[in-house]
Amino acid sequence: MSAEVDKTETAEAGKPPRDTRALLREIAESNSLVVVLAVVASLIIGGFLIVLASPAVEEALGYFFARPADTFKAAWDAVSSAYSAMFRGAVWNYNGDTFAQQFRPITETLTMATPLIFAGLGLGMGFRAGLFNIGAQGQMMIGAMLGAYVGFAWNLPPVLHLIVAVTACALGGALWGFIPGILKARTGAHEVIVTIMLNYVAANLLGFALSKDAFQRPGSDNPQSPAVADSAAYPLILGDNYRLHLGFIVALLAAVGVWWLMERSTWGFRFRAVGANPNAARTAGMNVSIAIVGVMTIAGALAGLAGSAQILGTERSLTAGIAGSFGFDAITVALLGRSRPLGTVMAAILFGGLRAAGPALQVQAQLPIDIVLIIQSLIVLFIAAPPLVRFLFRLPAPSREKVVTA
Structure with a gap:
């Protein structure tokens, strides 16, 4: 024993x-x-x-x-x-001759990550509410289009001009998110189909706008708008040697706001309840239709803010490729981040790093x-x-x- x-x-x-x-x-x-x-x-x-x-x-x-x-x-x-x-x-260019050259890669990563954070937060909200939103690409385009027009056509004081331009971007994206939301709530139209179709509508609408005098750069035959005014652009955080702008800080604040909305607010609880079981939420007295419209509208606004990072931050001029592939990459970012704000921010930084590393891979590693x-x-x-x-x-x-x- x-x-x-x-x-x-x-x-x-x-x-x-x-x-x-x-x-x-x-x-x-x-x-x-x-x-x-x-x-x-x-x-x-x-x-x-x-x-x-x-x-x-x-x-x-x-x-x-x-x-x-x-x-x-x-x-x-x-x-x-x-x-x-x-x-x-x-991350870090240890072969750089100056500190600015060595430090620039991480700033480029954060710059590339900024629109992904915005759009990924919106898509993650939709996923947690049981909605598979594929429309961030179109919502970015519409937001960037409205923000660009405010940026180059309106003459406002510096701080106010930036606030109005950013608000225009958010409103443009919110409008493009509201459409599939109301169609889903009222008619049962599938949000995947509607948002994919609206991406094409947004792309063609952007191309049409760039062919008009209101969006055409004077003296140029290229489909490109005038540059937004300096008063409407995101200020550079680290000076002229780097492209990192205030939009990155706004994106982090948006992540905090989405966390509070989804985890600490009554509306966030409703959104999550609808995503978990819409029938049970309806039985409990929740208005499922309003929750669907609300989630899609907020997600669209965040995607519109992703457009602001492009038009008011890095590009400064509206073109047909202003959204790049950020709207589609944000789907992966939201999935990789498990639709949580912190995870989305980390996943966006990872994908921003991959984007920033592409040219170095091509030039230095052949x-x-x-x-x-x-x-x-x-x-x-x-x-x-x-x-x-x-x-x-x-x-x-x-x-x-x-x-x-x-």
């Missing part, structure tokens, strides 16, 4: 305490770890793609059986040079910029398939999933 006790005590001695084991298991089952490992898996697979795209590796493969070490060295050099170039392009797009796509793939990530890294399934499976 004592021998069995000794064996048990010996076995238990090699294990961490029960509290520690419970904590480790909770971490292993968490969705946050899945998100981190999804990014890690994407970078690992991206490394293999970098090896395949490297001319040096291709050359070394030609005499692999004669000198195999050359192939492995070329592969390592290709991956290390590519990811170091991405680091220098997105690799196609498409590698960055592939890494982004892989992140989307792994985020959309958590069981695949858990299988690859041998993570336990969450307890609630086991109950459902059982």
